[in-house]
Amino acid sequence: MKQYAVYKTASAPVSRTIGAIALAIALTAFVAKRFGLVDADVFVLSLTCAAILAIVAIVAALAAFQRIWSYGGPGVSEALIGTFFGVLALVPPSIVIGTLVASPGANDISTDKIDPPELKSEKIASSQPFLNWATVKLEENVWPLVSGLSISPSSQGRDLSRNSADIVPRRYRIAPGQLHVAGAKALENLNWTVVDELPPDLLDAATRLQAEGVTRYLGLKFDVALRIRPDQVGALLDVRSRSRTPLQDLSTNAGQIRTVFAEIDRVLLETYGDLARLSVEEGELEDELTPEIVEDPREVVPLPGFKPYFGDDELSAPDDPDATDLEG
Known part of the structure; x- marks a missing residue:
């Protein structure tokens, strides 16, 4: 009996290989940046390269699944491994890019915004x-x-102020x-x-x-x-x-x-x-800085509410404004 050749897709092994390379680059960049072996530019460029390779690996795996579904043959496991490696390699770039997009202007913060x-x-x-x-x-x-x-915009401003209250x-x-x-x-x-x-x-x-x-x-x-x-x-x-x-x-x-x-x-x-x-x-600061009115604890002699009147006519005030008590 004549045997027909089994169809083998080339996308599956390519997906596995490229996915493994992308994951290796992402992990190497992360470890090198953690220990200060590379600067920020090399780190970001490495993650960008890893992300591109990861996307290529995922696309190749999807193409392999489509070919296997249409023509049969082996390669499912390799395509799955390539997809897994590609998704893992996308995690570090996604986190870095996500923090950059979600935190604008957050690289310099002070309690005193006017005079930091x-x-x-x-x-x-x-x-x-x-x-x-x-x-x-x-x-x-x-x-x-x-x-x-x-x-x-107002709700966004309220959220930002609430987060930094x-x-x-x-x-x-x-x-x-x-x-x-x-x-x-x-x-x-x-x-x-x-x-x-x-x-x-x-x-x-x-x-x-x-x-x-x-x-x-x-x-x-x-x-x-x-x-x-x-x-x-x-x-x-x-x-x-x-x-x-x-x-x-x-x-x-x-x-x-x-x-x-x-x-x-x-x-x-x-x-x-x-x-x-x-x-x-x-x-508490407003309460402490509010001045308190302290009453004078000394006793005050009460003033009379009327002018005392003496019955002696000789001691009474003269009617003539020019006259004095010394005049005989």
Whole structure:
């Protein structure tokens, strides 16, 4: 009996091979960026290449399924493996691009939006032309479109303000020098490196701290500045967090500021034991600064409500305005 050749599709093995290459590139780029072996541009370009290869692998797998359905033959397992590798390779680029699109302007946040704390060293990475170009294109083309798809601009503004409602200056009932020590201890506990400091020369003098940290997953560097100034109730703390690249990790700059506040509160709690006695809310501040009227505790002699009258006519006041009591 004559045997016919079994049809074999070439798309299935191609899909498996390209999918494996795409996954390898994505994982290598992620690990290299986490340990600081590549800069932001190389990382983004590597993920872009991995995403393109992953899409090619998925398309080849779909073509293989169609050919196998029409002509039969082996290759289903290879096409499935190529699809699985391609989907996995698309995850890191999707997360990075998603954070860029969903967090416009979130690379520099401060509690004082009018006069933010100063960052001495401008260490924003300059060797990332591709990422800078991509950010500009997102600002021009993608972010306006995403904003237009929202329900209304007012609701979007309310959501943004609600998400950053706690990113405000904080007041403490301690001297600026004491708060400076607590801030330095908090940065040390967070394993952030202090790169600039203005220590207090007096207990009530203004101070500042600047630290450098890295995010947990991608190892992205960011700068945090703490500014401490004298205030009516003690000390006023402002915090600023700025990323050195437009890339966003799962921990945002707003999250870094919240982390600083929480760690300072923990240090103050361990040091003084009563955090409610030290921190001051805005409502409490208005009550404290309202002047109280203090009544004079001295006794006051009451004044008579009428002019005393004496019955002696000689002591009464003369009718003539020019006359005097000395006239005989």
